[in-house]
Amino acid sequence: MAEQVSVFIENKPGRLNAITALLRERGIDIRAMTIADHRDYGVVKLLVSDPHAARSVLTDHGFAAALKPILATAIEDQPGGLHGLLEILAENQINVLDAYGFVVEPRHWAVWCMEVADPVETARLVTAQGFRVLDDSDLYRV
């Protein structure tokens, strides 16, 4: 299962930049990024080429950073591509806590990332329906 790096930052100029500077130094590629904004602070969620290296470089520089399993699923980049996946979740009463996506090859395929309560069980369900769940090495290659 893929892992997402979550980083605590204060909501003020220059903090996001401090993170991207460290990742650049280490040659870590960012696949996707979102920010959960809670007014005076936020949690930056990063999908990167090497999550463990990203976490170490961030914590070594004083950041509070944690790794968390994330369900990254390959979907077709065409109308209904995401819907097919979400339908499985709806049928199984699975709540999506947070989600984001990115296109890998336009009109061909994309990756949809979700935080769910039980990522292992959800991965089993969607795999059974023919979806491909990506792990860190898959994401490293895209």
Added chain:
Amino acid sequence: MSVPVWSPAIEFMEREALERLQLAKLRETVAWALKTPFYQSRLHEIGLKHPEDIGSLRDLRKLPYTTKDDLRRAYPRGLLALDLERAIRLHTSSGTTGMPTVIYHSRHDIDHWTELVARCIVATGATAHDVFQNMTSYGLFTGGLGLHYGAERVGMLVIPASSGNTNRQLQLMRHFQTTVVHATPSYLLHLQASLAGEGIDRGQLALRKAFIGAEPHSEQTRRKIEELLEIDAYNSYGLSEMNGPGVAFECVYKTGLHLWEDAFILEVIDPRTLQALPEGETGEIVMTTLQRQATPLLRYRTRDLSHLISGNCPCGRTHRRLARIKGRSDDMLIINGVNVFPSQIEDVLMKTPEVGTNYLIQLDKRGSLDRLVVKAEIRAKLFTGDPDTLDDLRERIGELLRSVILVKPVVELHEPGSLPVSEGKAKRVVDLRPAF
């Protein structure tokens, strides 16, 4: 546990004998005081002209209090009781207001102060076999030289490292296998946090004890220091007006600070009414020197708040114990009419494992109301990555603070290492309210 002790005859002296000694020494002190211009006029005003006018220890209550302002007004010679040629050292304190105060010491004064510090050191179980690194500032600040002299008298190997320069402190600790240090609690936490960054493993250090003082701190802060550094930390209490360190110290049992009653008479008063409080109640500590020739002080109002702990310590010392200092009567914050001590806020934060060791208390105005902002750093190790747990944490701290201080604060969470760290006395309170 066998109780290590430096001066058994004094430290285990029966109360009755101790009080007889106090009375004799109080008369000597009044004799010294009558030689200073300041006390001459003060004591003559109340009709006290001879030391023999002090008939019992109770007569102490007839004497006027001495305040920090009195010391400022008497600067530089008004409280000097002997010829300058007999004084061998002075320590001044600039204070935050800029008006200095001064305490002179004769050879006897320095010698006796040194004895007091030696008693404190030995009471914690430290011995001549220890390597002692003194991480407090040398010079006019009494913490450096005070502990230095005491540690030498005990026979420890003393490293006069002074304060700051964390990299060098750690180097000295490794090269000389320091076993005991003296520092402020905030500096020890800073030192601990620096270990990883300096590439030092706890196993490379021989540290086993720390004397912590010069800064009021909570029991939680002590425990945090003990757990993070895997040492025993002993609370030290002193103030420059009462020499400096060596006034009161914890023994191996860590059940409060033994105050050396052959050297000081202790009173606890209500800072508003100035009346003595019953034993055990919290109030302002008032002290009278009993062993100081050059600058005797009668009923000095320390502005430190604490209480006496009743009952006997298992160590058997007869000198009574002070509870840790709760704060200062002058650092009490009044927030929308409610009295709040910064130490209460620190207590709550240090009990919360998810927050780190640095914090800041900020007061400002929103309209006509005071607003309390408590800024805390989150602890990197316990960060889960989930933003909701941060909101819960913030709410939990806010609720806990409200139940303790009765003021609802705004709690802000900050990144580890983002709040200012002070290597000396940490400045934790910023009051931005306009002065009237």
